[in-house]
Amino acid sequence: MKVGQAMVSAGASILHEGGRAAHLFTVLRGWAFRYKTLPDGRRQILNILLPGDLVGLQAEIATPVPHSVEALTEVELCAFGEDALWTLYRDHPELALDVTWLSANEERIVDEALVSTGRRTALERVAALLVYLYKRASVAGLVQSGTAPLPLTQSHLADTLGLSLVHTNRTLQRLRKGGFIRLEEGRLAIGDLTTLSRVAAYWEAVPSNRPLL
Amino acid sequence: MKVGQAMVSAGASILHEGGRAAHLFTVLRGWAFRYKTLPDGRRQILNILLPGDLVGLQAEIATPVPHSVEALTEVELCAFGEDALWTLYRDHPELALDVTWLSANEERIVDEALVSTGRRTALERVAALLVYLYKRASVAGLVQSGTAPLPLTQSHLADTLGLSLVHTNRTLQRLRKGGFIRLEEGRLAIGDLTTLSRVAAYWEAVPSNRPLL
DNA sequence: CGCCCGTTTGAAACAAATCAAGTCTCGTGG
Protein backbone atom coordinates (compact mmCIF):
# COMPACT_ATOMS: atom_id res chain seq x y z
CA MET A 1 0.00 0.00 0.00
CA LYS A 2 2.86 2.29 0.80
CA VAL A 3 3.83 4.45 -2.13
CA GLY A 4 6.55 6.49 -0.59
CA GLN A 5 8.20 8.06 2.31
CA ALA A 6 8.42 11.76 2.99
CA MET A 7 10.60 13.87 5.19
CA VAL A 8 9.52 17.31 6.27
CA SER A 9 11.49 19.71 8.40
CA ALA A 10 10.32 21.44 11.56
CA GLY A 11 7.82 24.19 10.92
CA ALA A 12 6.88 22.93 7.47
CA SER A 13 3.28 22.44 6.44
CA ILE A 14 2.10 18.87 5.87
CA LEU A 15 -1.54 19.45 5.07
CA HIS A 16 -3.39 22.65 4.35
CA GLU A 17 -6.94 23.51 5.37
CA GLY A 18 -9.17 24.27 2.43
CA GLY A 19 -6.92 22.41 0.03
CA ARG A 20 -8.20 19.89 -2.48
CA ALA A 21 -6.46 16.57 -2.90
CA ALA A 22 -4.42 15.17 -0.05
CA HIS A 23 -2.52 12.01 0.68
CA LEU A 24 -3.05 9.71 3.57
CA PHE A 25 0.01 9.41 5.81
CA THR A 26 1.18 7.90 9.02
CA VAL A 27 3.80 9.51 11.19
CA LEU A 28 6.88 7.31 11.49
CA ARG A 29 9.06 9.69 13.45
CA GLY A 30 8.83 13.17 14.92
CA TRP A 31 6.09 15.47 16.21
CA ALA A 32 3.41 17.43 14.37
CA PHE A 33 0.11 19.10 15.15
CA ARG A 34 -3.33 19.40 13.66
CA TYR A 35 -5.03 22.81 13.76
CA LYS A 36 -7.72 25.06 12.37
CA THR A 37 -7.75 28.82 12.00
CA LEU A 38 -10.56 31.36 12.02
CA PRO A 39 -10.89 33.98 9.29
CA ASP A 40 -9.10 36.58 11.42
CA GLY A 41 -6.17 34.32 12.20
CA ARG A 42 -7.03 32.93 15.60
CA ARG A 43 -5.63 29.43 15.76
CA GLN A 44 -6.83 26.37 17.63
CA ILE A 45 -4.58 23.34 17.83
CA LEU A 46 -6.73 20.22 17.79
CA ASN A 47 -4.23 17.53 18.61
CA ILE A 48 -0.58 16.67 18.73
CA LEU A 49 0.58 13.92 16.37
CA LEU A 50 3.20 11.36 17.28
CA PRO A 51 4.54 8.24 15.61
CA GLY A 52 1.71 5.83 14.82
CA ASP A 53 -0.85 8.54 14.19
CA LEU A 54 -2.74 8.79 10.95
CA VAL A 55 -2.64 12.05 9.04
CA GLY A 56 -5.26 13.00 6.52
CA LEU A 57 -7.95 10.41 7.11
CA GLN A 58 -10.48 13.20 7.37
CA ALA A 59 -9.05 14.71 4.22
CA GLU A 60 -9.71 11.43 2.40
CA ILE A 61 -13.39 11.66 3.09
CA ALA A 62 -14.01 15.40 2.98
CA THR A 63 -13.03 18.08 0.53
CA PRO A 64 -12.04 20.74 1.12
CA VAL A 65 -9.60 19.49 3.73
CA PRO A 66 -11.01 20.48 7.13
CA HIS A 67 -7.77 21.20 8.99
CA SER A 68 -4.08 21.89 8.59
CA VAL A 69 -1.13 19.88 9.84
CA GLU A 70 2.30 21.29 10.59
CA ALA A 71 5.53 19.67 11.69
CA LEU A 72 6.93 20.53 15.12
CA THR A 73 10.18 18.66 14.66
CA GLU A 74 11.63 17.01 11.64
CA VAL A 75 9.01 14.45 10.69
CA GLU A 76 9.22 11.24 8.73
CA LEU A 77 6.02 10.21 7.03
CA CYS A 78 4.82 7.07 5.34
CA ALA A 79 2.60 7.95 2.39
CA PHE A 80 -0.22 5.82 1.04
CA GLY A 81 -1.56 5.73 -2.49
CA GLU A 82 -4.73 7.20 -3.91
CA ASP A 83 -7.15 4.42 -3.22
CA ALA A 84 -5.07 2.70 -0.58
CA LEU A 85 -7.88 3.00 1.91
CA TRP A 86 -10.35 1.19 -0.29
CA THR A 87 -7.86 -1.51 -1.18
CA LEU A 88 -7.12 -1.99 2.49
CA TYR A 89 -10.77 -2.26 3.42
CA ARG A 90 -11.41 -4.76 0.66
CA ASP A 91 -8.42 -7.01 1.21
CA HIS A 92 -7.54 -6.63 4.89
CA PRO A 93 -10.63 -6.22 7.05
CA GLU A 94 -8.62 -6.68 10.22
CA LEU A 95 -6.43 -3.73 9.28
CA ALA A 96 -9.52 -1.78 8.33
CA LEU A 97 -10.75 -2.32 11.84
CA ASP A 98 -7.46 -0.91 13.08
CA VAL A 99 -7.97 2.21 11.02
CA THR A 100 -11.37 2.63 12.62
CA TRP A 101 -9.77 2.08 15.99
CA LEU A 102 -7.32 4.86 15.28
CA SER A 103 -10.05 7.14 14.10
CA ALA A 104 -12.27 6.53 17.11
CA ASN A 105 -9.28 6.91 19.37
CA GLU A 106 -8.42 10.26 17.88
CA GLU A 107 -11.95 11.39 18.53
CA ARG A 108 -11.59 10.32 22.14
CA ILE A 109 -8.58 12.57 22.39
CA VAL A 110 -10.36 15.56 20.88
CA ASP A 111 -13.28 14.87 23.21
CA GLU A 112 -10.96 15.21 26.15
CA ALA A 113 -9.50 18.43 24.76
CA LEU A 114 -13.01 19.78 24.38
CA VAL A 115 -13.73 19.01 28.02
CA SER A 116 -10.59 20.96 28.89
CA THR A 117 -11.33 24.09 26.93
CA GLY A 118 -14.99 23.95 27.81
CA ARG A 119 -14.97 23.18 31.49
CA ARG A 120 -11.52 23.20 33.03
CA THR A 121 -9.84 26.22 34.62
CA ALA A 122 -6.55 27.41 33.20
CA LEU A 123 -4.54 25.57 35.82
CA GLU A 124 -6.43 22.34 35.28
CA ARG A 125 -6.10 22.66 31.53
CA VAL A 126 -2.37 23.13 31.55
CA ALA A 127 -1.94 20.28 33.99
CA ALA A 128 -4.16 18.00 31.92
CA LEU A 129 -2.30 18.80 28.74
CA LEU A 130 1.07 18.11 30.29
CA VAL A 131 -0.12 14.82 31.74
CA TYR A 132 -1.49 13.89 28.36
CA LEU A 133 1.66 14.82 26.47
CA TYR A 134 3.82 13.02 28.97
CA LYS A 135 1.77 9.85 28.67
CA ARG A 136 1.79 9.97 24.92
CA ALA A 137 5.53 10.48 24.81
CA SER A 138 5.79 7.61 27.24
CA VAL A 139 3.88 5.08 25.14
CA ALA A 140 5.90 6.25 22.14
CA GLY A 141 9.02 5.29 24.07
CA LEU A 142 10.35 8.81 24.22
CA VAL A 143 10.62 9.19 27.98
CA GLN A 144 14.17 9.03 29.25
CA SER A 145 15.15 9.27 32.91
CA GLY A 146 11.78 10.66 33.81
CA THR A 147 11.70 13.41 31.22
CA ALA A 148 9.74 13.63 28.01
CA PRO A 149 10.64 15.72 24.99
CA LEU A 150 8.40 18.73 24.62
CA PRO A 151 9.01 20.34 21.25
CA LEU A 152 6.18 22.86 21.66
CA THR A 153 6.63 26.54 22.33
CA GLN A 154 4.38 28.21 24.89
CA SER A 155 2.61 29.72 21.96
CA HIS A 156 1.72 26.22 20.75
CA LEU A 157 0.58 25.26 24.22
CA ALA A 158 -1.58 28.38 24.41
CA ASP A 159 -3.24 27.60 21.08
CA THR A 160 -3.84 24.05 22.20
CA LEU A 161 -5.37 25.14 25.48
CA GLY A 162 -7.48 27.97 24.18
CA LEU A 163 -5.64 30.39 26.45
CA SER A 164 -3.63 33.50 25.74
CA LEU A 165 0.12 33.19 25.54
CA VAL A 166 0.63 35.40 28.58
CA HIS A 167 -1.75 33.49 30.77
CA THR A 168 -0.32 30.18 29.66
CA ASN A 169 3.08 31.39 30.70
CA ARG A 170 1.87 32.47 34.14
CA THR A 171 0.00 29.23 34.68
CA LEU A 172 3.02 27.19 33.70
CA GLN A 173 5.00 29.11 36.28
CA ARG A 174 2.47 28.34 38.95
CA LEU A 175 2.91 24.65 38.24
CA ARG A 176 6.67 24.98 38.31
CA LYS A 177 6.77 26.97 41.52
CA GLY A 178 4.37 24.50 43.05
CA GLY A 179 6.90 21.78 42.30
CA PHE A 180 4.53 19.87 40.05
CA ILE A 181 6.67 20.03 36.94
CA ARG A 182 10.11 20.92 35.67
CA LEU A 183 10.72 22.37 32.25
CA GLU A 184 14.19 22.61 30.85
CA GLU A 185 15.95 22.28 27.53
CA GLY A 186 12.79 21.39 25.73
CA ARG A 187 12.03 18.52 28.06
CA LEU A 188 9.27 18.00 30.59
CA ALA A 189 9.61 16.30 33.95
CA ILE A 190 6.58 15.60 36.10
CA GLY A 191 7.01 15.32 39.85
CA ASP A 192 4.15 12.94 40.42
CA LEU A 193 1.75 11.91 37.69
CA THR A 194 -1.05 11.06 40.08
CA THR A 195 -0.82 14.38 41.86
CA LEU A 196 -0.72 16.35 38.63
CA SER A 197 -3.65 14.36 37.29
CA ARG A 198 -5.58 15.33 40.36
CA VAL A 199 -4.71 18.98 39.80
CA ALA A 200 -6.01 18.50 36.29
CA ALA A 201 -9.30 16.97 37.36
CA TYR A 202 -8.21 14.32 34.93
CA TRP A 203 -9.24 10.73 35.00
CA GLU A 204 -8.56 9.30 31.66
CA ALA A 205 -7.44 5.73 31.22
CA VAL A 206 -4.28 5.18 29.25
CA PRO A 207 -4.90 4.56 25.56
CA SER A 208 -5.09 0.78 25.59
CA ASN A 209 -4.13 -1.52 22.77
CA ARG A 210 -3.11 0.68 19.87
CA PRO A 211 -2.82 -1.33 16.67
CA LEU A 212 0.55 -1.38 14.97
CA LEU A 213 -0.48 -0.64 11.41
CA MET B 1 -26.56 -7.42 11.72
CA LYS B 2 -29.40 -5.74 13.52
CA VAL B 3 -30.38 -7.53 16.68
CA GLY B 4 -33.03 -5.26 17.96
CA GLN B 5 -34.63 -1.97 18.29
CA ALA B 6 -34.83 0.13 21.40
CA MET B 7 -36.95 3.00 22.50
CA VAL B 8 -35.84 5.35 25.22
CA SER B 9 -37.74 8.28 26.61
CA ALA B 10 -36.52 11.86 26.92
CA GLY B 11 -33.99 12.33 29.69
CA ALA B 12 -33.09 8.65 29.89
CA SER B 13 -29.49 7.46 29.82
CA ILE B 14 -28.38 5.50 26.75
CA LEU B 15 -24.73 4.96 27.57
CA HIS B 16 -22.85 5.53 30.77
CA GLU B 17 -19.28 6.79 31.11
CA GLY B 18 -17.07 4.37 32.96
CA GLY B 19 -19.35 1.44 32.22
CA ARG B 20 -18.13 -1.88 30.88
CA ALA B 21 -19.97 -3.56 28.04
CA ALA B 22 -21.95 -1.48 25.63
CA HIS B 23 -23.88 -2.04 22.48
CA LEU B 24 -23.37 -0.33 19.20
CA PHE B 25 -26.40 1.66 18.06
CA THR B 26 -27.57 4.03 15.44
CA VAL B 27 -30.15 6.68 16.05
CA LEU B 28 -33.25 6.12 13.96
CA ARG B 29 -35.38 8.91 15.37
CA GLY B 30 -35.07 11.64 17.97
CA TRP B 31 -32.31 13.69 19.53
CA ALA B 32 -29.63 12.73 22.04
CA PHE B 33 -26.31 14.08 23.24
CA ARG B 34 -22.87 12.79 24.08
CA TYR B 35 -21.14 14.22 27.15
CA LYS B 36 -18.42 13.81 29.73
CA THR B 37 -18.33 14.95 33.33
CA LEU B 38 -15.50 15.96 35.62
CA PRO B 39 -15.15 14.50 39.11
CA ASP B 40 -16.89 17.52 40.65
CA GLY B 41 -19.83 17.34 38.29
CA ARG B 42 -18.98 19.92 35.66
CA ARG B 43 -20.43 18.67 32.40
CA GLN B 44 -19.26 19.15 28.84
CA ILE B 45 -21.54 18.16 26.02
CA LEU B 46 -19.43 16.84 23.15
CA ASN B 47 -21.95 16.57 20.37
CA ILE B 48 -25.62 16.37 19.58
CA LEU B 49 -26.82 13.13 18.01
CA LEU B 50 -29.48 12.99 15.33
CA PRO B 51 -30.87 10.23 13.13
CA GLY B 52 -28.10 8.52 11.21
CA ASP B 53 -25.49 8.98 13.93
CA LEU B 54 -23.62 6.07 15.43
CA VAL B 55 -23.67 5.63 19.19
CA GLY B 56 -21.07 3.65 21.02
CA LEU B 57 -18.41 3.14 18.38
CA GLN B 58 -15.84 4.45 20.82
CA ALA B 59 -17.27 2.19 23.47
CA GLU B 60 -16.69 -0.81 21.17
CA ILE B 61 -12.99 -0.14 21.09
CA ALA B 62 -12.32 1.23 24.55
CA THR B 63 -13.27 0.09 28.00
CA PRO B 64 -14.24 1.70 30.20
CA VAL B 65 -16.67 3.64 28.04
CA PRO B 66 -15.22 7.12 27.60
CA HIS B 67 -18.43 9.14 27.55
CA SER B 68 -22.13 9.12 28.36
CA VAL B 69 -25.10 9.50 26.06
CA GLU B 70 -28.49 10.80 27.07
CA ALA B 71 -31.75 11.20 25.20
CA LEU B 72 -33.11 14.70 24.63
CA THR B 73 -36.38 13.59 23.14
CA GLU B 74 -37.88 10.18 22.83
CA VAL B 75 -35.30 8.24 20.84
CA GLU B 76 -35.58 5.19 18.68
CA LEU B 77 -32.39 3.17 18.38
CA CYS B 78 -31.24 0.37 16.15
CA ALA B 79 -29.05 -2.03 18.11
CA PHE B 80 -26.26 -4.15 16.63
CA GLY B 81 -24.94 -7.43 17.95
CA GLU B 82 -21.78 -8.19 19.83
CA ASP B 83 -19.35 -8.73 16.99
CA ALA B 84 -21.45 -6.96 14.38
CA LEU B 85 -18.61 -4.60 13.65
CA TRP B 86 -16.19 -7.35 12.82
CA THR B 87 -18.74 -9.20 10.70
CA LEU B 88 -19.45 -6.04 8.83
CA TYR B 89 -15.79 -5.33 8.18
CA ARG B 90 -15.20 -8.85 6.97
CA ASP B 91 -18.23 -9.20 4.71
CA HIS B 92 -19.07 -5.69 3.62
CA PRO B 93 -15.97 -3.58 3.10
CA GLU B 94 -17.95 -0.82 1.43
CA LEU B 95 -20.12 -0.48 4.54
CA ALA B 96 -17.01 -0.62 6.69
CA LEU B 97 -15.75 2.36 4.78
CA ASP B 98 -19.00 4.10 5.60
CA VAL B 99 -18.47 3.45 9.29
CA THR B 100 -15.07 5.03 9.00
CA TRP B 101 -16.64 7.93 7.18
CA LEU B 102 -19.07 8.41 10.03
CA SER B 103 -16.31 8.20 12.57
CA ALA B 104 -14.08 10.69 10.79
CA ASN B 105 -17.04 12.96 10.27
CA GLU B 106 -17.86 12.92 13.94
CA GLU B 107 -14.32 13.92 14.70
CA ARG B 108 -14.65 16.81 12.29
CA ILE B 109 -17.64 17.98 14.27
CA VAL B 110 -15.83 17.76 17.59
CA ASP B 111 -12.90 19.59 16.00
CA GLU B 112 -15.18 22.44 15.18
CA ALA B 113 -16.62 22.47 18.69
CA LEU B 114 -13.08 22.62 20.03
CA VAL B 115 -12.35 25.64 17.87
CA SER B 116 -15.44 27.26 19.34
CA THR B 117 -14.69 26.70 22.98
CA GLY B 118 -11.01 27.39 22.47
CA ARG B 119 -11.02 30.46 20.28
CA ARG B 120 -14.45 31.94 19.75
CA THR B 121 -16.08 34.63 21.89
CA ALA B 122 -19.37 33.85 23.59
CA LEU B 123 -21.38 35.55 20.85
CA GLU B 124 -19.54 33.74 18.10
CA ARG B 125 -19.90 30.43 19.89
CA VAL B 126 -23.61 30.68 20.34
CA ALA B 127 -24.07 31.79 16.75
CA ALA B 128 -21.88 28.96 15.49
CA LEU B 129 -23.77 26.38 17.51
CA LEU B 130 -27.13 27.57 16.30
CA VAL B 131 -25.98 27.57 12.69
CA TYR B 132 -24.64 24.08 13.17
CA LEU B 133 -27.80 22.76 14.80
CA TYR B 134 -29.96 24.36 12.19
CA LYS B 135 -27.97 22.80 9.38
CA ARG B 136 -28.02 19.40 10.99
CA ALA B 137 -31.74 19.57 11.52
CA SER B 138 -32.03 20.66 7.93
CA VAL B 139 -30.18 17.69 6.44
CA ALA B 140 -32.20 15.44 8.74
CA GLY B 141 -35.30 16.87 7.11
CA LEU B 142 -36.60 18.43 10.29
CA VAL B 143 -36.84 22.03 9.13
CA GLN B 144 -40.37 23.18 8.49
CA SER B 145 -41.33 26.63 7.28
CA GLY B 146 -37.93 27.99 8.17
CA THR B 147 -37.82 26.71 11.73
CA ALA B 148 -35.89 23.81 13.17
CA PRO B 149 -36.79 21.88 16.30
CA LEU B 150 -34.51 22.72 19.20
CA PRO B 151 -35.13 20.28 22.02
CA LEU B 152 -32.25 21.61 24.14
CA THR B 153 -32.66 23.69 27.25
CA GLN B 154 -30.37 26.68 27.73
CA SER B 155 -28.59 24.57 30.26
CA HIS B 156 -27.75 22.06 27.54
CA LEU B 157 -26.60 24.85 25.25
CA ALA B 158 -24.39 26.24 28.02
CA ASP B 159 -22.79 22.86 28.62
CA THR B 160 -22.22 22.46 24.92
CA LEU B 161 -20.66 25.88 24.59
CA GLY B 162 -18.50 25.79 27.69
CA LEU B 163 -20.29 28.86 29.03
CA SER B 164 -22.29 29.48 32.18
CA LEU B 165 -26.03 29.23 31.99
CA VAL B 166 -26.49 32.90 32.79
CA HIS B 167 -24.10 34.10 30.17
CA THR B 168 -25.59 31.78 27.57
CA ASN B 169 -28.98 33.27 28.28
CA ARG B 170 -27.73 36.84 27.90
CA THR B 171 -25.89 36.02 24.70
CA LEU B 172 -28.95 34.34 23.25
CA GLN B 173 -30.89 37.50 23.99
CA ARG B 174 -28.33 39.61 22.20
CA LEU B 175 -28.84 37.49 19.11
CA ARG B 176 -32.59 37.73 19.42
CA LYS B 177 -32.65 41.47 19.96
CA GLY B 178 -30.25 41.85 17.06
CA GLY B 179 -32.82 40.11 14.91
CA PHE B 180 -30.50 37.26 14.02
CA ILE B 181 -32.67 34.50 15.44
CA ARG B 182 -36.11 33.77 16.78
CA LEU B 183 -36.73 31.21 19.47
CA GLU B 184 -40.22 30.07 20.31
CA GLU B 185 -42.01 26.92 21.34
CA GLY B 186 -38.86 24.88 21.22
CA ARG B 187 -38.11 25.83 17.65
CA LEU B 188 -35.33 27.91 16.15
CA ALA B 189 -35.67 30.32 13.24
CA ILE B 190 -32.64 31.97 11.71
CA GLY B 191 -33.01 35.30 9.98
CA ASP B 192 -30.20 34.84 7.54
CA LEU B 193 -27.84 31.89 7.67
CA THR B 194 -25.01 33.70 5.90
CA THR B 195 -25.19 36.67 8.24
CA LEU B 196 -25.30 34.50 11.32
CA SER B 197 -22.41 32.42 10.00
CA ARG B 198 -20.43 35.61 9.64
CA VAL B 199 -21.27 36.56 13.23
CA ALA B 200 -19.99 33.12 14.18
CA ALA B 201 -16.71 33.45 12.31
CA TYR B 202 -17.88 30.19 10.87
CA TRP B 203 -16.89 28.81 7.54
CA GLU B 204 -17.63 25.17 7.54
CA ALA B 205 -18.80 23.38 4.45
CA VAL B 206 -21.98 21.39 4.74
CA PRO B 207 -21.41 17.76 5.67
CA SER B 208 -21.24 16.26 2.20
CA ASN B 209 -22.26 12.74 1.24
CA ARG B 210 -23.29 11.00 4.42
CA PRO B 211 -23.66 7.27 3.84
CA LEU B 212 -27.01 5.76 4.58
CA LEU B 213 -26.02 2.80 6.66
C1' DC C 1 26.95 43.45 16.67
C1' DG C 2 22.19 43.47 16.01
C1' DC C 3 18.08 40.99 15.10
C1' DC C 4 14.55 37.56 15.77
C1' DC C 5 12.19 34.37 18.56
C1' DG C 6 10.68 32.61 22.76
C1' DT C 7 9.93 33.80 27.37
C1' DT C 8 8.90 36.79 31.25
C1' DT C 9 6.82 40.70 33.85
C1' DG C 10 3.56 44.55 35.19
C1' DA C 11 -0.64 47.25 34.76
C1' DA C 12 -5.08 48.08 32.96
C1' DA C 13 -9.29 46.61 30.65
C1' DC C 14 -12.65 43.28 29.83
C1' DA C 15 -15.42 39.14 29.24
C1' DA C 16 -17.49 35.86 31.67
C1' DA C 17 -18.59 33.54 36.13
C1' DT C 18 -20.86 33.78 40.32
C1' DC C 19 -24.30 35.10 43.60
C1' DA C 20 -28.91 36.08 44.46
C1' DA C 21 -33.63 36.75 43.27
C1' DG C 22 -37.71 36.77 40.71
C1' DT C 23 -40.97 35.36 36.96
C1' DC C 24 -43.53 32.07 34.37
C1' DT C 25 -45.34 27.68 33.07
C1' DC C 26 -46.80 23.35 33.92
C1' DG C 27 -47.96 19.28 36.37
C1' DT C 28 -49.45 17.38 40.94
C1' DG C 29 -51.87 16.75 44.95
C1' DG C 30 -54.61 18.53 48.72
Place this chain on the structure above:
DNA sequence: CCACGAGACTTGATTTGTTTCAAACGGGCG
Protein backbone atom coordinates in the same frame (compact mmCIF):
# COMPACT_ATOMS: atom_id res chain seq x y z
C1' DC D 1 -60.30 24.39 42.09
C1' DC D 2 -56.41 26.30 43.81
C1' DA D 3 -52.08 26.09 46.41
C1' DC D 4 -47.71 24.10 45.83
C1' DG D 5 -43.27 22.87 43.94
C1' DA D 6 -40.14 21.94 40.27
C1' DG D 7 -37.88 23.29 36.13
C1' DA D 8 -36.77 26.69 32.63
C1' DC D 9 -35.84 31.23 31.79
C1' DT D 10 -34.71 36.07 33.06
C1' DT D 11 -32.61 40.03 35.50
C1' DG D 12 -29.33 42.88 38.35
C1' DA D 13 -25.10 43.48 41.05
C1' DT D 14 -20.60 42.03 42.03
C1' DT D 15 -16.39 39.48 41.66
C1' DT D 16 -12.90 37.11 39.34
C1' DG D 17 -10.23 34.89 35.77
C1' DT D 18 -8.33 35.93 31.69
C1' DT D 19 -7.07 38.98 27.95
C1' DT D 20 -4.84 42.77 26.12
C1' DC D 21 -1.31 46.16 25.93
C1' DA D 22 3.34 47.26 26.54
C1' DA D 23 7.85 46.40 27.48
C1' DA D 24 11.99 43.99 28.75
C1' DC D 25 15.12 39.98 28.94
C1' DG D 26 17.90 36.28 27.12
C1' DG D 27 19.83 33.29 23.79
C1' DG D 28 21.01 31.78 19.17
C1' DC D 29 22.39 33.01 14.65
C1' DG D 30 23.73 35.37 10.48
